[in-house]
Amino acid sequence: MTDIVTAAILVIGDEILSGRTKDKNIGFIAEYLTNIGIDLKEVRIVADDEADIVAALNALRERYTYVFTTGGIGPTHDDITADSVARAFGVGIDHHPEVVARFRERWSEQELNEARLRMARIPDGAELIQSATILAPGFKLGNVIVMAGVPSIMQAMMDIISPKLKSGVKMLSDSVRANAREGDIGGPLRAIAAAHPDTIIGSYPFMDDEKKPNTNLVVRSRDPDKLAAAMNEVKEMLAGLNVSR
Known part of the structure; x- marks a missing residue:
């Protein structure tokens, strides 16, 4: 690489x-x-x-x-x-x-x-x-x-x-809307980040169109396969949430 x-x-x-x-x-x-x-x-x-x-x-x-x-x-x-x-x-x-x-x-x-x-x-x-x-x-x-x-x-x-200028391998990224507050996903997101050390996972809170707190999750990696694996786990985690905003 x-x-x-x-x-x-x-x-x-x-x-x-x-x-x-x-x-x-x-x-x-x-x-x-x-x-x-x-x-x-x-x-x-x-x-x-x-x-x-x-x-x-x-x-x-x-x-x-x-x-x-x-x-x-x-x-x-x-x-x-x-x-x-x-x-x-x-x-x-x-x-x-x-x-x-x-x-x-x-x-x-x-x-x-x-x-x-x-x-x-x-x-x-x-x-x-x-x-x-x-x-x-x-x-x-x-x-x-x-x-x-x-x-x-x-x-x-x-x-x-x-x-x-010399350049390196480009950082790839993918994102998903959580439809949850940061506090609802902080724990499981930390576990996913620990399980995928070759990725960078960030959470970015915002107020959605309904004026409710929401979060965008962004996964970054130079390896497309590792990016996809981490994002799949993030999406599975979100699908299993049972929270109300």
Whole structure:
């Protein structure tokens, strides 16, 4: 079986922590990675503080196959992600000539000020993530993929970098509506989970159309036969329930 490939997301920005900006990237990246066979294991959010970013990056890149960062690669003084990545890897950082050339095609010498040139600073040895429609690039250094915080740009960067990533066996899933409350099924569900260690079984409560408490059960596994066996047992358990809501 192909090795399991794991990932973490590091969201960078004071604006996320303050609530001024609502993150729209985590859910997209999580679904994207699931669809290409990469397991998202952790998400962290850190402020625009270089020491905090470096500490988080070093911890995550040691633990997971990939780390995806969003935010902090713009033109302002608090956009310090590129510098932080360079520091984490112990490499230099400078204006990338290819990026500067692209900027000169877009802006006049007067418009190409210090702030805009900040977006051309790339850590030494990094691979650019850019296209004809992405002016300021992201980059990949080691197992760290640095992307924009703007959702539309981040999504375009994911499309560019994803073919270059290794992936594992995709996680399969199946679900069933329990027509029971979580408390009614917690015991037997725990027993089923213990009997099927190669599956992940989750319960997700909700209020149904009749405003009554209900539960969706989701079974996940990389092995279709093990998934089917666990789901069959879940359905048999539900069929034998005698509960009222």
